[in-house]
């Protein structure tokens with residue numbers, strides 16, 4: 001092996017009966033990285049994590065931790081820390097006993113145990129709850145303790161399975177900040193499972209986007225501007241979809257025409273297009289601008305439309321604009337909107353070539 | 367909503383009184399100074415308590431019952447807890463059927479179980495032995511333990527086991543440190559319930575005791591058929607007090623209302 | 634099958650082994666054994682002689698009928714007295730509900746022998762009831778309150794009341810309080826609300842309680858022996874006599890099965906009847 005990774009998955013597959021839940025999973029994680037598994041419910045995130053944890057055995061492929069093959073090694077010998085969605089603190093033990101449990105199993109001395117438990121409780125900012133029982137803590141506090149418990153043994157790898165999904169929105173933001181800070185400070189290699197893309201973007205160095213047990217894309221948060229597939233693009237946020245064909249392929253640009261006759265230019269991101277290809281065309285609501293008058297004479301990347309509906313959503317507003325057989329959702333800053341748009345008004349929608357995402361359309365017409 | 371003396375409240379009071387009165391009258395009766403049963407009791411004396419010691423068959427059968435019930439409780443709890451775990455944690459094809467089978471002794475009258483076991487044990491040479499009696503008591507107690515353990519497990523969160531496991535605990539450690547303490551209320555209630563089931567039983571014991579050893583309820587039963595004197599009252603009073611201790615523990619640990627599902631408890 | 638699956642299965646089998654062994658050795662085999670025995674004559678040859686005796690001798694049919702009659706009376710008594718208790722429990726504060734539940738269940742955990750002994754004290758010639766009635770001058774010689782069918786029904790009702798109350802209470806708890814109110818708003822009087830809303834909704838509870846109390850009463854032996862005296866002969870008592878005093882095991886075994894099958898048959902029949910009637914009501918309204 002030329003380079004050593006903390007975690008390596010090689011062609012890992014898992015089936016339940018005939019149902020292939022994880023297929024051909026390949027991933028390498030470096031020391032100290034935080035990798036998110038992102039994907040919709042049922043896509044195999046937990047299953048993959050459970051295989052890394054040793055709760056499930058892969059049907060095919062290899063799992064390596066610190067370069068050692070782990071297939072068949074029981075969980076208790078893998079030296080991992082794990083945080084579960086439901087906290088899973090032992091209800092019959094005090095917080096101190098909960099956190100100290102892993103150390104007790106490792107026969108660490110009493111004094112050393114106390115020192116290390118105190119240290120992690122400090123890290124999660126809950127030094128005063130040691131003598132309490134889990135049911136005397138709030139949800140957020142319990143999850144902090146669960147994190148402390150997972151970190152106290154200084155594991156090779158920290159696994160977090162949707163650790164924030166049982167908490168309310170505000171706590172979720174607070175705690176994810178804290179987990180990020182801890183992770184970066186301690187430098188523990190981490191896998192973070194979530195179905196919330198914002199969380200994934202915030203937390204991790206790299207994101208693995210999963211769909212139906214297949215890896216759709218592995219990339220850094222910035223790679224979201226270069227989605228590898230239609231699925232990744234639509235999963236990471238709302239997007240308007242148009243259908244059309246490729247008219248011309250230029251060096252850096254694609255010229256397109258929608259089925260409703262609108263001409264578009266898009267930045268060309270890869271080589272796989274030819275004139276005449278049927279494509280799906282996406283534009284995010286926040287990358288479309290609205291104007292009362294046409295500002296350029298050019299007839300590309302502009303469409304005339306009628307306001308159908310406006311909704312105020314706090315920091316921003318959303319409008320639905322009918323551009324003839326298609327309705328575009330457009331997102332504006334609320335200050336920008338400020339009441340000048342009203343249903344029935346005629347407007348021009350405009351967008352930039354770099355904000356247009358083009359994907360080959362599958363034959364079955366998705 | 368309920369007023370102090372609603373008609374329903376009065377009826378409920380009367381019925382509750384009806385159900386507990388046979389136990390309530392036993393204690394005053396045991397303090398009577400005359401030789402026959404009467405209520406209200408006549409005079410006051412503790413003679414019927416001291417007379418218990420003159421009757422070795424009651425003392426012996428009491429000790430025998432205690433021993434039998436304790437052994438039954440321990441065995442039934444072990445066997446029942448193991449089955450409960452197998453059925454819930456290692457759920458497999460056909461576990462529903464096995465579950466139904468394990469609970470089936472509850473659906474057949476105790477009298478018929480007693481008869482069947484007597485005739486069968488006579489055939490294989492176990493009738494009248496302590497082992498035979500113990501096995502029969504275990505049989506009628508295990509279903510309760512299984513039921514209680516399954517109820518306990520139904521709210522058990524298996525990720526707790528995983529949490530301990532991944533922290534480095536071996537499977538047996540996980541069971542001892544995590545699973546068992548959390549299941550303790552259910553297992554303990556199962557043990558007490560098994561104890562009381564064995565300690566109270568007459569119908570099955572009736573067919574399986576040997577002429578030399580008998581259980582306390584059976585000794586009382588036989589004595590009552592020959593003569594009715596306040597001696598039975600003093601013994602019964604002691605049994606009631608002992609049972610009360612267990613009943614209160616059971617209520618504290620588990621809650622009596624949860625003990626009684628929809629299954630039968632035969633006599 | 635994967636390795637881990639197989640390991641799990643092995644663990645499950647090992648854990649279940651003791652229970653299944655006890656079940657087989659102390660329940661399944663004995664039951665099969667006496668089933669076989671009930672089809673044997675005294676010389677242990679296959680024969681229907683026992684069942685023929687039971688059907689032909691009017692004595693056994695008489696006993697069967699008495700067993701059924703006493704069980705039905707017990708069910709009736711449990712229903713009449715248990716229903717109001719369950720209603721009270723459904724309406725009471727949770728504290729009162731807890732107390733009543735405890736007081737109804739707790740005596741049940743004391744041996745039936747001792748409870749029956751208490752009844753002997755209460756119902757005997759010098760017992761509480763006769764004493765009170767004599768003192769009040771209502772009677773001049775003690776009433777015979779036990780060692781007859783009355784005593785048996787009292788004893789059985791006490792034993793099995795708990796099942797009826799809990800079964801009805803369980804279905805009571807499921808009635809939404811707003812239903813009472815809705816019925817009240819629609820102008821139904823208290824009695825009409827009770828008959829049209831509460832009773833139909835607690836019917837499953839009453840049915841469950843009744844079948845349970847019926848089955849338990851059919852096979853109860855101790856109470857019969859202690860409170861029925863020698864005169865009240867029911868199936869369990871004669872099964873005991875055949876086996877323990879006459880040593881006619883084959884006939885005793887067949888009486889056991891007569892008891893088991895008549896109970897199951899009657900419970901099934903009764904359940905069917907009630908349920909068809911309910912369907913008819915639902916569809917005709």
Ligand SMILES: Nc1ncnc2c1ncn2[C@@H]1O[C@H](COP(=O)(O)OP(=O)(O)OP(=O)(O)O)[C@@H](O)[C@H]1O
Nearest residue numbers: 016019021039040041042043044045046047048195
């Ligand atoms: N033990 C099992 N037996 C059979 N199928 C299973 C089992 N566990 C999971 N699955 C199936 O595998 C698929 C992936 O499940 P998994 O729990 O990995 O999804 P997930 O991505 O974690 O979803 P969520 O976001 O809802 O937690 C699902 O379709 C699920 O139904």
Ligand SMILES: [Mg+2]
Nearest residue numbers: 045046047162
């Ligand atoms: Mg999951």
